[in-house]
Amino acid sequence: xxxxxxxxxxxxxxxxxxxxxxxxxxxxxxxxxxxxxxxxxxxxxxxxxxxxxxxxxxxxxxxxxxxxxxxxxxxxxxxxxxxxxxxxxxxxxxxxxxxxxxxxxxxxxxxxxxxxxxxxxxxxxxxxxxxxxxxxxxxxxxxxxxxxxxxxxxxxxxxxxxxxxxxxxxxxxxxxxxxxxxxxxxxxxxxxxxxxxxxxxxxxxxxxxxxxxxxxxxxxxxxxxxxxxxxxxxxxxxxxxxxxxxxxxxxxxxxxxxxxxxxxxxxxxxxxxxxxxxxxxxxxxxxxxxxxxxxxxxxxxxxxxxxxxxxxxxxxxxxxxxxxxxxxxxxxxxxxxxxxxxxxxxxxxxxxxxxxxxxxxxxxxxxxxxxxx
Amino acid sequence: xxxxxxxxxxxxxxxxxxxxxxxxxxxxxxxxxxxxxxxxxxxxxxxxxxxxxxxxxxxxxxxxxxxxxxxxxxxxxxxxxxxxxxxxxxxxxxxxxxxxxxxxxxxxxxxxxxxxxxxxxx
Numbered sequence: 001x002x003x004x005x006x007x008x009x010x011x012x013x014x015x016x017x018x019x020x021x022x023x024x025x026x027x028x029x030x031x032x033x034x035x036x037x038x039x040x041x042x043x044x045x046x047x048x049x050x051x052x053x054x055x056x057x058x059x060x061x062x063x064x065x066x067x068x069x070x071x072x073x074x075x076x077x078x079x080x081x082x083x084x085x086x087x088x089x090x091x092x093x094x095x096x097x098x099x100x101x102x103x104x105x106x107x108x109x110x111x112x113x114x115x116x117x118x119x120x121x122x123x124x125x126x127x128x129x130x131x132x133x134x135x136x137x138x139x140x141x142x143x144x145x146x147x148x149x150x151x152x153x154x155x156x157x158x159x160x161x162x163x164x165x166x167x168x169x170x171x172x173x174x175x176x177x178x179x180x181x182x183x184x185x186x187x188x189x190x191x192x193x194x195x196x197x198x199x200x201x202x203x204x205x206x207x208x209x210x211x212x213x214x215x216x217x218x219x220x221x222x223x224x225x226x227x228x229x230x231x232x233x234x235x236x237x238x239x240x241x242x243x244x245x246x247x248x249x250x251x252x253x254x255x256x257x258x259x260x261x262x263x264x265x266x267x268x269x270x271x272x273x274x275x276x277x278x279x280x281x282x283x284x285x286x287x288x289x290x291x292x293x294x295x296x297x298x299x300x301x302x303x304x305x306x307x308x309x310x311x312x313x314x315x316x317x318x319x320x321x322x323x324x325x326x327x328x329x330x331x332x333x334x335x336x337x338x339x340x341x342x343x344x345x346x347x348x349x350x351x352x353x354x355x356x357x358x359x360x361x362x363x364x365x366x367x368x369x370x371x372x373x
Numbered sequence: 374x375x376x377x378x379x380x381x382x383x384x385x386x387x388x389x390x391x392x393x394x395x396x397x398x399x400x401x402x403x404x405x406x407x408x409x410x411x412x413x414x415x416x417x418x419x420x421x422x423x424x425x426x427x428x429x430x431x432x433x434x435x436x437x438x439x440x441x442x443x444x445x446x447x448x449x450x451x452x453x454x455x456x457x458x459x460x461x462x463x464x465x466x467x468x469x470x471x472x473x474x475x476x477x478x479x480x481x482x483x484x485x486x487x488x489x490x491x492x493x494x495x
Contacts (some may be wrong), residue, residue, distance in 0.1 A: 002400060011379065015383050015386055018383070018387075019383075019386065019387055019390045022387070023390060023391060023393070023394055027394060068402075068407055069398060069401060069402050069406065070400075070402075070405050070407075071402075071406055072406050072407050072408065072410075073399075073402060073403075074410070074413065074414060075413055076415050076416065076417045077412070077415045077417070078417075078427075084389075085399070088395060088399075089392065089395040089396065089399075091386060091392060091405055092391075092395040093391045093392060093394075093395065096387075096391040096394060097384065097387060097388060097391060100383070100384060100387055109380075110383065110387070111380040111383050111384050112380065112385070112407050113380055113381075113384075118454060136429075138417070139417060139427070139428055139429060140417035140418055140419070140424065140428060141417070141419060141424065141428050142418065142419070144428045152439065154441070155439060155440060155443045156439060158443070158447065159443060159446040159447060159450070162447070162450040163446070163449075163450055163453065166450065166453045166457045167457075168452055169454065169457040169458050170457040170458075170460040170461075171460075172457060172460065173412075173459075173460070173461045173462075175454070175458060226418065231418050232418060233419065235402055235406055236398045236402040236406075237403075238398050239398070240395050240398070240399075240450065243395075277394055306492070309439065309491070310491065310492075313439070313442070313482075313486075313491045314486065317446065317482065318479075318482070321475060321479055322452075324475070325472070328460065328468045331461070332464065332465060332468070333461075340449065361406070
């Protein structure tokens with residue numbers, strides 16, 4: 001084949017193919033995640049959920065898209081129009097780029113970089129900037145409040161997220177996501193190690209805060225500050241905010257699958273060809289994680305802002321540091337001693353930092369009442 | 374250019390290509406969506422009240438100390454990742470070295486906590 005087609009054309013063709021697959025599948029995945037979320041939330045709240053458009057409401061995301069397209073685009077008076085237009089684009093593009101770094105099967109990564117994990121974190125944290133741009137440029141009170149809350153929250157949760165993440169390359173010895181999955185193929189999933197278990201819980205918590213999902217959705221708390229940073233957005237730009245949020249939630253699910261649930265590894269299914277099977281196992285694990293994120297949304301009420309900051313700085317950061325040490329000891333001291341030490345180190349840090357024995361019941365604060373008086 | 378570096382070329386092209394996903398619907402909406410703006414419709418939203426005052430003013434950043442702590446810990450994370458990759462080779466000695474580094478910063482966190490810097494004031 002090499003003689004007929006010049007190699008640069010082949011490379012270009014390969015690039016365009018990879019690009020098209022990701023750019024077509026990621027938005028579709030995101031659309032059906034909104035459908036799944038609405039269905040599951042409805043069931044948890046004893047409702048039926050969307051069921052009119054198509055069988056089981058399966059065409060609902062499409063109908064939503066068309067509706068958003070035909071809605072008027074309103075830019076408030078005095079707003080920074082360019083910044084207002086740019087911020088949804090600035091948040092969606094890195095969210096899409098996250099999917100190029102994730103492995104969906106052996107060799108099935110669009111850009112298998114040796115520093116994949118680090119670039120993933122870097123791209124993921126750009127959302128702070130976009131959200132602040134959106135909130136500030138609207139020149140309105142509520143979006144500004146949302147933007148300021150968002151900056152505080154993402155700054156606080158970025159630290160435990162990154163610190164916890166460091167435990168995985170420590171044990172694997174590589175930042176390449178393909179290597180991380182291969183290491184789990186050899187040694188078993190990291191969720192079954194004591195440090196992996198705690199790292200998963202920490203990353204899930206910090207990750208939900210990073211993507212602004214419900215127990216941590218203070219930047220867009222609809223019962224307090226209307227819509228937060230996207231109050232002044234309408235039509236397609238508003239839809240893009242949601243698109244970015246769901247895309248990054250999906251990417252978070254993929255990341256946790258790769259780091260702790262062995263990526264594409266799973267029992268062999270006889271009738272499926274190998275690449276399809278790899279993608280199937282990845283998708284199944286991502287689905288389970290996304291489902292549990294929706295479950296969290298259906299279960300927990302929103303945090304208060306001081307609780308939110310307290311959880312990040314006083315519980316998650318000490319725990320993530322302890323967990324790093326635990327992972328190191330687990331690796332250096334093999335056997336039951338290492339396992340027990342790393343488990344009790346992280347669990348003990350959790351007990352000390354939360355001070356559960358001091359405050360068996362959450363005390364009612366009168367701070368808010370005092371201010372209004 | 375070797376085949377590994379082509380990954381970066383791909384990422385650059387993907388970054389440009391990904392612009393289509395948000396731009397296409399925005400441009401399409403320009404043609405499809407109605408345009409009937411008015412002074413009331415484009416007024417900043419404030420639950421039906423007339424908005425008073427410009428939000429673009431200087432305001433007190435409550436999380437000034439949090440931001441400083443963030444810089445400290447984010448730089449720490451930056452140093453942590455190269456160590457994490459070579460942890461298996463450096464072993465106990467590497468752990469001791471990074472342990473001292475993290476220990477100093479952990480003492481700083483405990484100090485900030487003791488001083489009440491981690492309390493959210495309202």
